[in-house]
Amino acid sequence: MFRILIIISCLFSITFATTNQDLLWKKGDTLITFLIRHHIDKDVYFNLSKTDKELCTEIEADVEYRLVQANNGLVLHALIPISEEMQIHIHQINGKYVLDIIPVIFETKTDLLTFKLVESPYQDIVNLTKNKQLASEFIKAFQKSVNFKKVHTGDVVAIKYEQKIRMGKYYGSPVILGAFVRPQHQDEKYIFQNPYDNLYYDEKGNSFTGVLFKIPVAFKKISSEFTYKRFHPVLKYYRAHLGVDLAASIGTKISATGDGRISYFGTKGGYGNTVIISHDGGFKSLYGHLSKFNKKFRNGSTVKQGDIIGFVGNSGVSSGPHLHFGMYKNTRAMDPLKLMSSAKKTLSGGLLKQYLSNSRNIKAELERSLDTNHIPLKLSDMALFSSVTNKKKI
Numbered sequence: 479m480f481r482i483l484i485i486i487s488c489l490f491s492i493t494f495a496t497t498n499q500d501l502l503w504k505k506g507d508t509l510i511t512f513l514i515r516h517h518i519d520k521d522v523y524f525n526l527s528k529t530d531k532e533l534c535t536e537i538e539a540d541v542e543y544r545l546v547q548a549n550n551g552l553v554l555h556a557l558i559p560i561s562e563e564m565q566i567h568i569h570q571i572n573g574k575y576v577l578d579i580i581p582v583i584f585e586t587k588t589d590l591l592t593f594k595l596v597e598s599p600y601q602d603i604v605n606l607t608k609n610k611q612l613a614s615e616f617i618k619a620f621q622k623s624v625n626f627k628k629v630h631t632g633d634v635v636a637i638k639y640e641q642k643i644r645m646g647k648y649y650g651s652p653v654i655l656g657a658f659v660r661p662q663h664q665d666e667k668y669i670f671q672n673p674y675d676n677l678y679y680d681e682k683g684n685s686f687t688g689v690l691f692k693i694p695v696a697f698k699k700i701s702s703e704f705t706y707k708r709f710h711p712v713l714k715y716y717r718a719h720l721g722v723d724l725a726a727s728i729g730t731k732i733s734a735t736g737d738g739r740i741s742y743f744g745t746k747g748g749y750g751n752t753v754i755i756s757h758d759g760g761f762k763s764l765y766g767h768l769s770k771f772n773k774k775f776r777n778g779s780t781v782k783q784g785d786i787i788g789f790v791g792n793s794g795v796s797s798g799p800h801l802h803f804g805m806y807k808n809t810r811a812m813d814p815l816k817l818m819s820s821a822k823k824t825l826s827g828g829l830l831k832q833y834l835s836n837s838r839n840i841k842a843e844l845e846r847s848l849d850t851n852h853i854p855l856k857l858s859d860m861a862l863f864s865s866v867t868n869k870k871k872i
């Protein structure tokens with residue numbers, strides 16, 4: 479059905495002139511303001527399920543979205559990302575607008591990058607890959623273990639990473655699967671990402687996260703779990719819930735999950751009264767459906783772990799009093815309960831075993847990439863010997 483619609487819309491595009499633009503989502507815009515501006519019936523939003531209304535609140539300022547319009551300004555298609563892997567699709571069927579949540583089409587590339595330092599780790603990574611996000615992710619990942627003032631020209635760096643590519647451009651946050659820095663006069667340092675919680679640890683399983691997050695509320699039960707992207711086989715559509723719903727009585731205290739700075743303090747679409755806190759290491763926590771804020775704080779305030787930021791309620795779209803609690807790293811939503819359960823300094827038991835076997839394989843791959851490649855000394859000789867090891871279409 480979807481394919482037929484695409485073919486019809488393509489035929490339409492050929493017959494009638496259209497404009498096809500990639501635009502940046504304006505700060506402060508909501509889906510409702512977007513619908514009003516483009517004369518699209520607001521019911522496309524109001525008819526959505528509670529979960530999908532929450533998802534529509536996930537649109538980030540400055541995200542790139544696609545707008546296809548007829549010459550008279552009529553919107554034929556709008557594709558607006560709500561996470562790295564899901565997007566809102568607004569289009570018309572029989573002259574009526576509909577809104578679907580569909581997957582983003584992208585490619586994931588896995589690369590091995592090995593080089594000897596010329597300028598600095600950050601600058602060399604940018605020079606070799608043109609990927610500034612990868613360079614800053616590398617610096618953030620190692621900032622707790624490597625003193626970058628003491629690394630010098632000639633020191634060896636190896637990185638295995640994944641990067642999404644969409645419409646020919648880097649897309650979403652790069653993920654470092656494993657990396658090492660091998661200084662000539664210091665011990666080498668490793669980091670590996672644990673596939674269980676997507677956090678970085680050293681080769682023994684000690685955490686580098688630095689922030690040990692805590693459950694923010696004394697809840698009665700989990701009323702809805704985290705789902706990043708799941709296809710519903712019966713209803714035939716994609717579902718996502720980018721946080722966990724923790725049921726608790728109205729007025730229950732909500733505390734900051736970790737130290738940080740408040741970056742949002744107000745109402746936010748389907749999440750109602752919302753607080754967002756930015757933490758070290760690119761983490762963010764989101765608290766939705768509050769009945770009241772703690773007036774002691776406002777946007778920009780610094781908070782300590784455990785500070786009361788507000789109280790449980792059911793503002794926004796909510797069927798009963800609960801806290802919608804979301805955790806994000808860079809632009810990617812993470813399962814808050816997994817993050818809390820591994821909020822210890824060192825992995826142990828089954829989690830450690832799994833982590834060690836995964837990191838051993840990556841370490842061996844990084845070593846092999848050193849053996850099979852000459853390491854050039856000057857950037858001018860430095861043919862980038864990163865190699866595409868795995869490509870998959872999603």
Ligand SMILES: [Zn+2]
Nearest residue numbers: 721722723802
């Ligand atoms: Zn929720």
